[in-house]
Amino acid sequence: MSNRYAVILAAGQGTRMKSKLYKVLHPVCGKPMVQHVVDQVSSLGFEDKVAIVGFGAEVVQQQLGNDVSYVVQEEQLGTGHAVMQAASILEGKEGTTVVLCGDTPLLTAETIDHLLTCHDKEKAKATILTAHAEDPTGYGRVIRNKDGLVERIVEHKDATEDERSVKEINTGTYCFDNAALFEALKKVGNDNVQGEYYLPDVIEILQKSGETISAYQTPSFNETLGVNDRVALAEAETIMKRRINEHWMRQGVTIVDPNNTYISTESSIGQDTILYPGTVIQGATVIGENCTIGPNSELKDSTIGNDTTIRQSVVHDSEVGNNVAIGPFAHIRPDSTISDDVRIGNFVEIKKAVMGPGSKASHLSYIGDAEVGKDVNFSCGAVTVNYDGKNKFKTVIEDGAFIGCNANLIAPVTVGKGALVAAGSTITDDVPGEALSIARARQMNKPDYLKKQ
Template sequence: MSNRYAVILAAGQGTRMKSSLYKVLHPVCGKPMVQHVVDQLIDINLSEIYTIVGHGAEKVQEQLGNQTQFVLQEEQLGTGHAVMQASSSLSGKKGTTVVICGDTPLLTSNTLESLIQQHENENAKVTVLTAQPEDPTGYGRVVRNSNDEVEKIVEHKDANKDERKISEINTGTYCFDNEALFESLNHVSNDNVQGEYYLPDVIEILKSQGEKISAYITPNFEETLGVNDRVALSKAEAIMRKRINREHMKNGVTFIDPDNTYIGPDVKIDQDVIIYPGTTITGDAKIGTGAEIGPNSEIKDSEIGHNTVIKQSVVHDSQVGDKVQIGPFAHIRPLSEIKDEVKVGNFVEVKKSSMGQGSKASHLSYIGDAEVGKDVNIGCGAITVNYDGKNKYKTIIEEGSFIGCNANLIAPVKVEKGAYVAAGSTITKNVPEKALSIARSRQTNKEGYVDKLKK
């Protein structure tokens, strides 16, 4: 196999997006478009990937990191000019180069691999990725000769009546013989209305030299969608979401309403999981076998254990064990660890805390910066008071403790193993093992006081 390279065109500003966010960084199913492209290219084991950047270069570099090399196109003078910026790195090298736009998030590694395979098998100098949409209006047409070879590509506006009847269109993704690509780019002219250097002109140059031009027809036109505005962005989102959900369902996941369930491209879901409507699972998330998620739950960058149930709740950047019950209306904030068989009930918030196996906080509690041991019961309205307005402090509740309703644990404080805290107490000192701590005013009843008050 010859060396393989890729050039990603990602320098355009994308004015039709009408956004301060650089176009290729707009997310599709939670991931920037250009990251989708890079991920698929990485899957086909390329020797080198170059991303041509312009507007918003720093933010693109921040997103992609060391996954590609970067070349700056200071002035945007067309697609041919963009590829030329990589000439100092690629010119003269033998091999195959894929040129792809950074706003084509739906293209898959399978399609790109098939494109390369045909290109190399046919020993072509250029292979165009083409498609056959139901309505080709507006697209450049691929004109073939009597031997079914690519004769030329003609833009819709320049096509004659017969050419406009052709259904095969140019998608804007190409495979080139690398040496031929950069040699031909030296002969591309900007003698046109826009004064730009167009990459498709390379095809005309190579054709005039008698070189072979090929085309690979992708069976899935949807993959080739280029995103230039918010309408196309919404289409890409819908197509990607259906693709992701379909794959999970084929792998044994139940979606009660897949059209209203939103799963990110990097999420891993085991079989026999049930996902209810209105649920969003994004980032680096993993859902274990037998879990039930939703309805209307949000999971992000979190691992959810086997047979865990999460209803109408939010879990971010946390670890949740097996056979856990969360919700409804609970919030598990970042850096929390919920161990096996824990119950986190309605309107309970857990932040940067661990809850040991079998512990419960059934309703209306806040557990922040806390370490909760096994089999602890936290009563309704109990809170860890972790913030003094400047610093955060830790609360430790050891195994088997019982925290009564409406108790305030003023951190830093420790409730030792098996201790009880009476309802309504405000605890400012450590509670010894198996002690009962009461920290509230003694009740006083004023007999007949109400009658006196009314007089």
């Protein structure tokens, strides 16, 4: 979006959060609040995005990366002072600047776009994002003139009884003519109890200069919620969760209990998939069509094919194919590939392994650092022993092999195509294809042994 800029205020420590974590990095539906704001702005294609950072600056930069420019506010001297710090990047540029708070994770790109449209339509020097509050106590009131333009903003403590009856409130998000903004900021003083420079003073300065001040009222008060403590954080989580879940239900996904289903903003879910209660979908997870997930399953940064069922299980950073059954109580650890038609049963752990099409591990097995072919069967208690205390080694099991109960495959080792490893065997050497491998200690019985003790 040419000649449009964004300033994101993210310098406040957030003492009311009572946390070692920098306030704007507290997550809402798995994503830091400030990342929500930056992502919405980025979707509109702004020419420059400037984050004003202070306490925890390095951690914020690590989170947001190179998509944003950074300016450090060394002292926290108010919102006006914070925006002043962006002068080194934006002052002198022609265009429009939106100022947003990094603790407003519910604000949408659509609302920001409407704010810009209103600003352009009214040919205003400043446009305020407002909202209707049923209980506006504590908020600054937006007083309009008969033409609908902003006459003034009155803080609650300074408002008359008539002004306090106004329910249109200032949300703290603004749109400015960029040149007018930085010119007016030079005139903002700090003659107040806090000794701070307040951004709303720019509105009064511009108005006294005869400039047009407009306002756009968002239809959703919830979008403007600023998170200053853990109570507001939980409220934002609830609103965002509901927004995400309603979106996917309208796309043809069945969510049995939306109040107890958690989906990240980056996830994607196919039609006719059913999510049961306790399901947690994190990161950039992609789920296909006609799947059944849950109850009580956790998926993170994974790809799930069509017609797959995952019950009471965990899948992280892995690929799962079509028509796969996982669980209950299975754990698919990172860098695993579960091919089509595979069955992973209860108390099976897969780690950094490939399970070929049609293979099965029905119960109580560990398969780590392994390459498993198609139609391989793991019986109960089978283990690929991949770690010697210092190094990890790979196990290869070729197509059609059968691994008996309580077999230990000591890597590095290969079990050939169609081979059978007998129950209770500990395999230390390669097994040829079509062979039967038995590696057990010879049984010895000592009659009447206990009677002699």
